[in-house]
Structure formats: structure tokens, C-alpha cells
Amino acid sequence: MSTAIFPVVPAVAKCKELGFLHARYNGRMIPAFIDPKAIDTLRYNWDTTANDVIICTHQKVGTHLTKKYAVEILRMAGKLMAGHPAADGDIGKSAVPWPEVMVSQQGYAAFEEFLARTKGQLRVFYTHGNIDELPVRNLHPETKIIMTYRDPKGAAVSQYHFYKSHPTLGVSDDMEMSQFVEHFVEGDLYFGDYHDHVAGYFHAEAYGVSKEQMCLVRFEDLVEDKMNSVKALAGFLVPDCVFTEQQVFEVAASTEFNTMKESIRKNPGSFHFNPDRFFRSGKTEDWKEQLSEAAIAAINAKTAQKWGTMDAPRVSNVGQGPTNGFANLAA
Numbered sequence: 001m002s003t004a005i006f007p008v009v010p011a012v013a014k015c016k017e018l019g020f021l022h023a024r025y026n027g028r029m030i031p032a033f034i035d036p037k038a039i040d041t042l043r044y045n046w047d048t049t050a051n052d053v054i055i056c057t058h059q060k061v062g063t064h065l066t067k068k069y070a071v072e073i074l075r076m077a078g079k080l081m082a083g084h085p086a087a088d089g090d091i092g093k094s095a096v097p098w099p100e101v102m103v104s105q106q107g108y109a110a111f112e113e114f115l116a117r118t119k120g121q122l123r124v125f126y127t128h129g130n131i132d133e134l135p136v137r138n139l140h141p142e143t144k145i146i147m148t149y150r151d152p153k154g155a156a157v158s159q160y161h162f163y164k165s166h167p168t169l170g171v172s173d174d175m176e177m178s179q180f181v182e183h184f185v186e187g188d189l190y191f192g193d194y195h196d197h198v199a200g201y202f203h204a205e206a207y208g209v210s211k212e213q214m215c216l217v218r219f220e221d222l223v224e225d226k227m228n229s230v231k232a233l234a235g236f237l238v239p240d241c242v243f244t245e246q247q248v249f250e251v252a253a254s255t256e257f258n259t260m261k262e263s264i265r266k267n268p269g270s271f272h273f274n275p276d277r278f279f280r281s282g283k284t285e286d287w288k289e290q291l292s293e294a295a296i297a298a299i300n301a302k303t304a305q306k307w308g309t310m311d312a313p314r315v316s317n318v319g320q321g322p323t324n325g326f327a328n329l330a331a
Helices: 036-043 063-076 099-106 108-117 152-165 177-186 194-202 219-224 226-237 245-254 257-266 293-307
Strands: 013-015 019-025 028-031 052-057 123-127 144-149 214-218
Touching: 019 036, 036 099, 036 108, 052 063, 063 123, 063 144, 063 219, 063 226, 063 245, 063 257, 099 108, 099 123, 144 194, 144 219, 144 226, 152 177, 152 194, 152 293, 177 293, 194 214, 194 293, 214 219, 214 226, 219 226, 226 245, 245 257
Parallel strands: 052 123, 052 144, 144 214
Antiparallel strands: 013 019, 019 028
């Protein structure tokens, strides 16, 4: 297998006002713990398979919650055999890898070892990469992609708190919410503009991803409509399996905020974040108490401009086509 690396030289720098240690890839800011050369290595070597599921998200939009849904659904369906890294419910970095980070920190050989160890089995990965820079050489037509997004106002608030508390990002301790919102609206933060990131996945067919292999879900549904979220994701991930209502309930219960937090606290597996720091609120509308009217107006204006009425189906109406719920996000 070729391990050619195209020359993208990492340049760790700070955002001049707020900190944010970063490099650049395709002009987009990425955290300094990701080596741009690692992304290129993946893009020129990794061919996905029909057994692969890739969770594609921007930051702080329900990534780990989505991982929990996926892993617990596959476990309930009996798809994770003994010895599989996620067979015991681990959703950490060794069980559900972030390929760009694994290769940056452990080398491509470690990623190849994971692929070899899980060959022929269903496996879940995640990335914050944009649709035009997925870290793969060839995306198998049966590889499944789950893209989770949330109300941009909620994403902004969650990112603000996460960035300030993350120990390696170098974000200024005195960064104010108003300052962060300005940068959020401008779009030059980790993994690029949030609105563009989401919109790209809504138009994934332009990048060779078929509708059949893509599932778009809202963070708000994953939090507030768990039973239907389980049914929708199970229908996408394991269409050959039929769950009882009790099984659906058990999976849904495992994704409750406090249940997840306590489970990881007691048995972290390879989950490397402190859950007391990482799991902040689990709420969908705490932005209402934390954003000023000016901040809300600025984010809403960008949402209307970038997204219009683009939206995914509610999980309670899967198969009935898209709705225009984004109109409600700018309200």
C-alpha cells in the first residue's frame, strides 16, 4: 500500500485575538494536534468498505451522542462480535477512531492495524472534516455516513464553552461570548465555517455520495425524540434487523445525558476526555439564556443567508421527505 504524502507543511499559529492554536488544511483552521500531512496520508491510502460507518460532524453538535447511538444499535443488533473494540460499548478513540488524530498521533501503521483487526466487521469512525476533504481515497458505495447538525445558536454556545475548557487549544481565558460569536459568524474557526460545513453535506451528491448512503439527523431530535431517533438510525444502519419496543427503549435509555456521563465516568474505556468537563449540559436551548439579542440576530441572519429552508426530515417522519425546519432556527 502506498504511503505517499503530499507536501502540506503544518504551521502552528495562534488566532491573533483569541488564541486558538491551529494549523491550516485547504485554508481551513484545524487544531494543532492534527498534522495536515496525516490527512493527506489518509486521502491517498484509505479505501473504505461496505462495513464502514463514518459519523461526519462539525464540533460540539452531538458527535459523541451520535457515536453512542450507533454503537448501541450495532450491539443490540448483534453486529459487534466478541473482541471488537466497541463490543463492550466503548465509544472512545480506540473503539471509534478519529482517523486524522489517530494517524497524527500514532502514525498510519496504527490505523492499518485497526483496519486489519476489524476486517470484515462493522466499524464506526468519525471526522470533523468537510465533505470536500473526507479523509478517504475511495469511499465505498455502501459505506454509510451519518451527519449530525444542530441549531447554529446551540453550536456556537457549546463550542464557546468547550474551546475555553480544552487544555490544549490555547484559547484565551478571558474570551467573551460576544467575541466568540463574531468569529463564529465570520466562520474562521476549527474545521471552517459551521454553516458551510453543514450545507456541504446536504449537497453531498455533488461529491459522489449517494442519498442512499447518507443519513442526516438533528442533535435536537437525538436529545428530545430518542425512541424515534433509535428507530430511524437502526433502519439506516441495520435495515435487516427488527427491534422490539423494549430493545428500542434500552438503546434510547443508554443515550440519556446523565446515563452516558455516569457510564463513562465509571468505565471510560478509551474515552480520553474527563466527562465532568466534556459533558456540559446536554440541553438543546440553553443558548436562550447565554446569547445576547445581538448575537442571536447575527447568527440567525447568517443561517437564513446560508441555509434558507434546507433541512433534514424529523426522525419521527423518516421517509416522508425534507421539511423546512431551518426557517424556525432563524426565529
